[in-house]
Amino acid sequence: MRLLANLALQNLGRRKARSLLLIAAVAIGSGVVFTGATLMRSIDDSMAAGFSRLGADMMVVPEGALTNITAALLTVEPTDLVLDADVLAKARIASVGRAAPQKIARVEHSGIGSHHDLVDLVGFEPAHDFTIQPWLREKLNREFRAGDVILGAGRDVPLGSQMLIFGKPHVVYGKLGRTGVGTHERGVFMSFETLEALAGAVPQHGSSRPAALAPGKVTGFLVELAPGATALQARFAILSAVKGAKVVTGDSSLSGIRQGLSALLQGILALMVLMFASMAVMVSVLFSAIITERRPELGLLKAIGARWPQIVGMMVVEAVIATGVGGVLGVTLGVLVMRLYERSLVYYLENIGVPFVWLDLPRMAAFAAAAIVLAAAIGALGAFYPAWRASRRDAYDLVRGEG
Amino acid sequence: MLVCRQVSKSYRTERGVVTAVAGIDLDVPAGRFAAVIGRSGSGKSTLMAMIGGLSRPSAGSVEVDGTDVWHLSDNALAAFRNEKVGYVFQFASLLPTLRLIDNVALPAMLGRRQGASGTYARAAALLERMGLGGYLDAYPAEISAGEQRRAAIARALINDPALLLADEPTSDLDEQTEIEIMDVLRTVNREVGTTLVLVTHNLALAEQAQQIVHIANGAIVA
Ligand SMILES: Nc1ncnc2c1ncn2[C@@H]1O[C@H](COP(=O)(O)OP(=O)(O)O)[C@@H](O)[C@H]1O
Ligand SMILES: [Mg+2]
Numbered sequence: 094m095r096l097l098a099n100l101a102l103q104n105l106g107r108r109k110a111r112s113l114l115l116i117a118a119v120a121i122g123s124g125v126v127f128t129g130a131t132l133m134r135s136i137d138d139s140m141a142a143g144f145s146r147l148g149a150d151m152m153v154v155p156e157g158a159l160t161n162i163t164a165a166l167l168t169v170e171p172t173d174l175v176l177d178a179d180v181l182a183k184a185r186i187a188s189v190g191r192a193a194p195q196k197i198a199r200v201e202h203s204g205i206g207s208h209h210d211l212v213d214l215v216g217f218e219p220a221h222d223f224t225i226q227p228w229l230r231e232k233l234n235r236e237f238r239a240g241d242v243i244l245g246a247g248r249d250v251p252l253g254s255q256m257l258i259f260g261k262p263h264v265v266y267g268k269l270g271r272t273g274v275g276t277h278e279r280g281v282f283m284s285f286e287t288l289e290a291l292a293g294a295v296p297q298h299g300s301s302r303p304a305a306l307a308p309g310k311v312t313g314f315l316v317e318l319a320p321g322a323t324a325l326q327a328r329f330a331i332l333s334a335v336k337g338a339k340v341v342t343g344d345s346s347l348s349g350i351r352q353g354l355s356a357l358l359q360g361i362l363a364l365m366v367l368m369f370a371s372m373a374v375m376v377s378v379l380f381s382a383i384i385t386e387r388r389p390e391l392g393l394l395k396a397i398g399a400r401w402p403q404i405v406g407m408m409v410v411e412a413v414i415a416t417g418v419g420g421v422l423g424v425t426l427g428v429l430v431m432r433l434y435e436r437s438l439v440y441y442l443e444n445i446g447v448p449f450v451w452l453d454l455p456r457m458a459a460f461a462a463a464a465i466v467l468a469a470a471i472g473a474l475g476a477f478y479p480a481w482r483a484s485r486r487d488a489y490d491l492v493r494g495e496g
Numbered sequence: 497m498l499v500c501r502q503v504s505k506s507y508r509t510e511r512g513v514v515t516a517v518a519g520i521d522l523d524v525p526a527g528r529f530a531a532v533i534g535r536s537g538s539g540k541s542t543l544m545a546m547i548g549g550l551s552r553p554s555a556g557s558v559e560v561d562g563t564d565v566w567h568l569s570d571n572a573l574a575a576f577r578n579e580k581v582g583y584v585f586q587f588a589s590l591l592p593t594l595r596l597i598d599n600v601a602l603p604a605m606l607g608r609r610q611g612a613s614g615t616y617a618r619a620a621a622l623l624e625r626m627g628l629g630g631y632l633d634a635y636p637a638e639i640s641a642g643e644q645r646r647a648a649i650a651r652a653l654i655n656d657p658a659l660l661l662a663d664e665p666t667s668d669l670d671e672q673t674e675i676e677i678m679d680v681l682r683t684v685n686r687e688v689g690t691t692l693v694l695v696t697h698n699l700a701l702a703e704q705a706q707q708i709v710h711i712a713n714g715a716i717v718a
Binding site: 095096099100103104106107390392393394395396397398399400401403487488489490492 | 542545548549550551552570571574575576577578579583585589591592593594598601602603605606607651655
């Protein structure tokens with residue numbers, strides 16, 4: 094009813110200072126929660142992307158193979174030494190979570206780049222790979238398939254264009270982001286199937302054809318530890334199960350950072366829950382007091398025939414307006430604060446090796462809406478119970494200020 | 497029209513049970529003007545509240561226009577207060593954040609029996625009749641106590657109640673204003689035929705009533 098809604102609105106205006114304090118408190122609460130949730134999700138997503146892009150925990154290669162360890166990822170250097178593609182699978186090692194086999198052939202006169210360029214042709218299994226596809230920065234809008242190649246960031250060929258490799262046509266399916274690792278940036282990546290199909294076309298130059306091109310052979314495996322497993326456990330298990338292999342581990346400080354950040358985010362989550370809980374308590378205490386103060390008016394409304402839903406509705410509308418406005422204000426404030434500190438935050442995170450990417454807009458909008466709705470809901474709940482109790486009292490008791 | 501049978505009310509307080517009204521029998525025929533008199537604390541307001549559907553009796557029954565008031569459901573009781581009874585309180589009872597016209601229209605809007613435009617026209621006419629035609633858009637704080645009381649009477653009349661209950665409506669007003677307000681109430685009683693039950697400590701006023709109910713210690717004295 095318009096008059097009751099009007100009353101609710103007017104009532105807020107009667108105690109301006111108190112209404113403003115309530116709105117401010119809710120704004121701070123919902124602002125912190127919105128900002129916390131958005132940052133947390135963004136950092137979490139960035140971290141998930143960042144760490145999966147960081148590649149593997151360790152690498153299994155033939156003894157004598159060269160390897161390249163950088164902060165960002167482990168890479169296998171091309172070599173003529175190979176392992177059987179199924180050695181790890183057969184060994185069934187519990188401490189190994191995921192294993193991505195790779196075939197690498199360094200070739201000359203491939204038709205890519207200038208004549209004498211050495212090109213690394215890297216074969217991977219799309220289904221098992223976790224070190225190449227996460228780096229995809231742009232790709233065609235379809236599934237990756239046989240005959241497709243993915244280019245390292247160092248090669249500038251448009252997506253979808255045709256690329257001849259040893260005279261065979263391939264389609265440029267995607268491009269990787271910068272990794273800072275030369276072999277990776279110059280690499281041409283394709284499925285095992287595509288790489289093996291090239292075997293016949295690769296000319297033999299005195300030496301034999303790269304061994305990795307043979308079906309069933311791989312240059313090495315990139316390994317991610319099973320949850321809870323240590324690198325030492327995995328190393329022992331692999332070395333005892335796979336003859337002629339060596340295990341190379343990456344930089345262990347990164348997993349430490351990851352665990353630290355996770356703990357921090359969980360702390361923020363706990364803080365957010367507490368924040369909302371205390372906001373709910375505060376709003377209901379405040380509205381109990383407001384309703385006590387307004388008993389004579391509520392009694393009067395009841396005396397002239399207001400039904401209890403009308404009385405409760407009026408109080409709830411008043412609360413929802415206050416907390417809803419607080420929620421909107423809080424979200425606005427949150428957006429401003431995030432804008433303000435964006436630079437230093439991004440700088441800090443990238444410094445510790447986590448590339449920062451903001452949450453996408455639809456999800457951020459969903460968080461904003463959720464924060465506002467939650468704030469309004471807290472208002473509705475906080476006002477409902479005391480209003481409902483008051484509305485059940487005898488009108489006369491209320492009018493006299495009792496009840 | 498109004499029938500009370502052994503209606504009682506006791507309050508549980510820290511000092512024990514206080515009996516405010518102790519078994520009152522009362523009959524007021526339709527259209528009559530009845531005055532309730534008695535000393536302060538004798539239970540007059542409590543009786544009025546029980547008649548008007550504002551305070552549930554501890555025992556006994558109240559019947560208005562054939563309806564057993566305290567056996568109504570919550571919603572029906574709200575409708576009873578809204579439609580059957582006009583209540584004028586002892587104190588200022590307008591909502592301070594609403595204009596006079598809104599205050600007067602409010603009971604009709606709560607019941608929502610007729611459209612808003614009709615209601616507001618009626619509210620304006622009532623205020624006019626109370627001599628407040630120039631204050632439709634004023635807020636209660638902007639007019640005098642006597643004018644506020646007249647607006648409260650207009651509000652009590654907006655739904656054409658069968659029963660008008662006025663609990664010492666003039667106790668805090670000056671004599672001249674008191675006479676004006678009494679005139680208004682008695683005019684409504686005489687011209688519209690609304691049954692009027694008036695609590696007053698002014699014996700001269702009470703003597704103009706067709707029926708005098710004298711209460712002491714929560715009971716009727718002859
Ligand atoms: N809510 C209450 N709690 C306790 N005692 C009450 C309450 N309301 C009224 N009383 C007591 O009941 C008696 C009658 O009060 P009331 O009906 O207001 O008298 P009157 O209107 O005649 O002055 C008084 O003694 C008063 O103190
Ligand atoms: Mg009294």
